[in-house]
Amino acid sequence: MSDQPLAGRTVIDLTTALAGPYATLLLAGLGATVIKVENPAGGDVSRNNAPYLGEHGLSLARTGEADMSVSMLVRGRGKLSVTLNLKDPRGRAVFHDLVRDADVVVENYSPGVTRRLGIDYAAVREVNPRLVYTSISGFGAQGGPGSGKAMDSIIQALSGVMLTAGEPDEGPVRFGLPIGDLLAPLFAVIGTVSALLQAEHTGEGQHVDVSMLGALTSLMACEPFDAFDAVGLAQRTGATVPRLAPFGVLPTADGHIALCAPTDAFAAGVFRAMGRPDLAADDRFRTRDERVRRADELHELIRSWSRVRPTAEVVAAFTAEGVPAAEVRDPAAAVRDPLVREREEVVPLAHPRFGAVADLSATGVPIRFSGARASLERPAPELGEHNDHVYRELLGYSPERLAELAEESVI
Incomplete structure (x- = not known):
């Protein structure tokens, strides 16, 4: 048995971009088997984010078939990748086979998409009532302003955080770190692990619903900015408080x-x-x-x-x-601090085929346990790299069925 806290748990990962994949990255780092389900036509959108890492280092455009986006190299670690067309009824049947014995599903589709695809919590619960189904969205599972779609800058704007930094007479300041995208998955992981603990006692899973706007605005409310305003204290004070x-x-003279x-x-x-x-x-x-x-x-x-x-x-x-x-350090110096490297809170990043062909850093799992281990040892997968392992070895599909599903672009 692994000494990782979530060893033996299986997570079906329906996420894309950053907020969802960061949540499943953490679950993988805690020991869960994360099966990343990707569209056969291109996979996770972050696979096409420049820059790319290849045999000869970094580039702004792909120079070879084996080049991988640095975004995917970071967010895909610790995961298995399978391809599956969830718009095809046969794809939904395969998905039900995946979740039948799984512990968790994590998704970050726009509200309404999972229901239209027939893979929402209500549908999945019929297949596996013990399953924890975690949704990460811009405004909550029921939707919000406009189309319900949200990007980090939209969430920063609506949360009020853009008007907490910067000089009083300047315009809003967008945080360089995509804090809206990175905060929600932290709460999603807390909710997921809490629901797993509850399921052990009740035998019932549940829907965990985390919104990017709610997560960031809740932190805004940790500082009493409205009280500052009421008593005449400035909310934006620039470099000093x-x-x-x-x-x-x-x-200083040099910084x-x-x-x-x-x-x-x-x-x-x-x-x-x-x-x-x-x-x-x-x-x-x-x-x-x-x-x-x-x-x-x-x-x-x-x-x-x-x-x-x-x-x-x-x-x-x-x-x-x-x-x-x-x-005040720049990011390049900060991620090379010997302390965070020793604690594996930041780790070196390598290409799965070519190794450390560039001096790159990636997030580790910033949690140390006295009686357990957290790590991301498996490199990011190529698109559909684990189709045979998951579908044939774990689900028991025959080679003939796999060939048929691949030929008809179901997987």
Whole structure:
């Protein structure tokens, strides 16, 4: 038996793009057998996302048949790929065979699509009442504004998050990380595992319904932005947070640092690091309320000190006084941090045929267990790579039936 937490569980993966595949990636990393069901005509849309990795490294366009999208190389790890045309009645029959002994289905179709295809929760429940059926959508399984389709930027816009970052007099700021796409699958995995635990006691599966908008807006509500607005505190403050002063991103001679010093003790440490311990007794900055009242003055005073010193010197001075501070790193440096590499929270990425032909990084499973293991050891599959294994070996289909289904583009 595997020492992974979800070993022995089977997940039928109907997802595409990012939100759904990230959820099933995590389930695979926790040990589930994830069978990715893809359309025979092209498969997951992320298979066609540039850049591509091939025998000779990275390129913006495919240079050979074996080239794979970096997106798929990241999101497809740990999964088996089968092809299946769910619009064909024979394809739906095959799908029912797949879910009959499965534990989980995960889908991120637009609302209404699974019902039209005859693969919605109501239909699947008749085949396997113990099954956990997880839906990830823009606005919930019942749909939402317009067509019900959603992209990350749409969710960021509707959630309010675009107006929490940036300067007060600037336009909305789109987060570079697709946070709407990446947050919903985290809640989907929590819901899926919780429903599996409940099914062990009740013998009944259920429908787990997670919306991208709801997930991101729920996090927005963790910070009381409406209360800030009601009492006159600015919701958008740019690089600094005046209500926690000194707090924010500050320039150095060769970059930037993040500083978090909202308490009296931390603020005193900032002043000592600057060689100005007297400021801790200064009536302008002695208490938290006074520091907040004069946040602009305080932040400018710290900037005038930090901007003429190297980043390493500034961080060292603050941390020596016990003040939380760090350099602002670019993504390439961040994903190569020895700490996150040692903990396998970020891992090297290789092509399944050609190996590590480029220096690339991919998400690991950022959970460490004392009595279990989480890992993504299987490389991303080629489209339909596991048709024979799944359909013939696991489902018991005859070679003749497989040949017929392939000839008629059902698989």
